[in-house]
Amino acid sequence: MIVGAEKTRRSQSAPGRTRRFVARIGVFPFEVWRRVALSVSVGLTAMWRMLLLRTWRPTVRQEFVRHCWQVGIKALTATLLTAAIVGAALVFQLIYWRREFDDVLGALNLDTLLLLTLVREIAPLLVGLIVIGRSATVMITELVGLRTGGQIHMLEAQGIDIFDYLVVSRIAALAICSFALGVLFVLAALVVGQFLALATDATQFGLFEFLVRAARLLSPTEYLLLPLKTLSIGVLIGVVACVTAMRPTKIGSDVRELVPLGYMRAVVATLVLSGAITAVVTS
Numbered sequence: 696m697i698v699g700a701e702k703t704r705r706s707q708s709a710p711g712r713t714r715r716f717v718a719r720i721g722v723f724p725f726e727v728w729r730r731v732a733l734s735v736s737v738g739l740t741a742m743w744r745m746l747l748l749r750t751w752r753p754t755v756r757q758e759f760v761r762h763c764w765q766v767g768i769k770a771l772t773a774t775l776l777t778a779a780i781v782g783a784a785l786v787f788q789l790i791y792w793r794r795e796f797d798d799v800l801g802a803l804n805l806d807t808l809l810l811l812t813l814v815r816e817i818a819p820l821l822v823g824l825i826v827i828g829r830s831a832t833v834m835i836t837e838l839v840g841l842r843t844g845g846q847i848h849m850l851e852a853q854g855i856d857i858f859d860y861l862v863v864s865r866i867a868a869l870a871i872c873s874f875a876l877g878v879l880f881v882l883a884a885l886v887v888g889q890f891l892a893l894a895t896d897a898t899q900f901g902l903f904e905f906l907v908r909a910a911r912l913l914s915p916t917e918y919l920l921l922p923l924k925t926l927s928i929g930v931l932i933g934v935v936a937c938v939t940a941m942r943p944t945k946i947g948s949d950v951r952e953l954v955p956l957g958y959m960r961a962v963v964a965t966l967v968l969s970g971a972i973t974a975v976v977t978s
Contacts (some may be wrong), residue, residue, distance in 0.1 A: 729873045733942065738934040739767035741866045744859060753860050753925050766830040767875055773825050778880040782816060782888035785809050790895065808914050810885075815973060818880045818925035823932065823965040824874055827958060830934040835957045836866055838877055838940030839950040861941075866933030873929030881921070885909060916976060924972050935961045 744750045751759075789809060838861065841847050851857055889905045939957035 720724045729945050730938070732760065734934050737862065737938055738791060738866070738930055739801050740858070741863050742930065744863045745780065745867050750859050751854075752859070753945060754960050757863050759868055762830075762834075762865050763872055765833065766826060766868050767872035770825055770829040770872070771879070773829060774822060774876045774880055775883050776827065777821055778818075778883035778916070779887040781813070781880075782884035782886070783823065783891050785884070786811065786888045786895070789892075810912055811917060812908055813884055814881055814913065815924075816969070818884070819921065819928055820965065820969055821881050822873055822877045822925060823928040823969070824938070824962065826876070827932055827961045827965065830869065831932050831961055832954050832958055834933075834936045835940045835951055837838050839953055842941060843950075862933075862937045865937060866930055868910060869933040869936075870926045874925040875965060877925035878934035879922055909951070920972070920976055924957040924969060925952055927968060927972060931964050931968055932961050935964055 841861070847857060847861075850860065885906065886902065889902050893902075936957055938952055939960060
């Protein structure tokens, strides 16, 4: 009797284990889809709220200016330094290709190739990574502190629109400053690269002539891609930072867990978005 009861219990528990295993597998894609839907809705709502004049009350404007200083001005040194390194690396790469593969790449315009790569891919991605490391992590820390410390409830009690004050101001600052930093990144990389090329006799053009020539080499696609990518990446970083901090997962709600989680999400989302925009615009 005891052996039969044990066999019956095991046979009944097997379907239960199977259902629990299938449920655990299904939780992950459901959670990912829920997070993506939430992020898309937050991003679209924030972009719509940016266009409304009633959104920009004095409190929201002050928060927006504060974050522009945090994102744009404080990240300027790192952006220019990275741009200088990239500009020097591109010049040395150009010299190497011309010396080693001149016969093979004779018909290929290497100057144009490197310029397009800088504008299309390098500048938006590196600016996005700088903004993530320099500003998005700080925003996550601030928002987690406000949420866990009860300041959000105090702001709501004072009649302040939390979405405009905390979310819209941050996303707008990240988008605008990402675009500005992207333009400065391209200009700094071109200027440093041109000075280095003149010093190594890799070019015969002066600085002004080189900049005019580079502007003419860019097609309307490049003039569209740079602002589109930088603005989109800025909005995406802001959405990821706000959603990660304001809607923590069951894995953990502590700032020590949410900051690296938000950083990882923002980096992956930036890479995916950059590739998607390039594929759509250039196809």
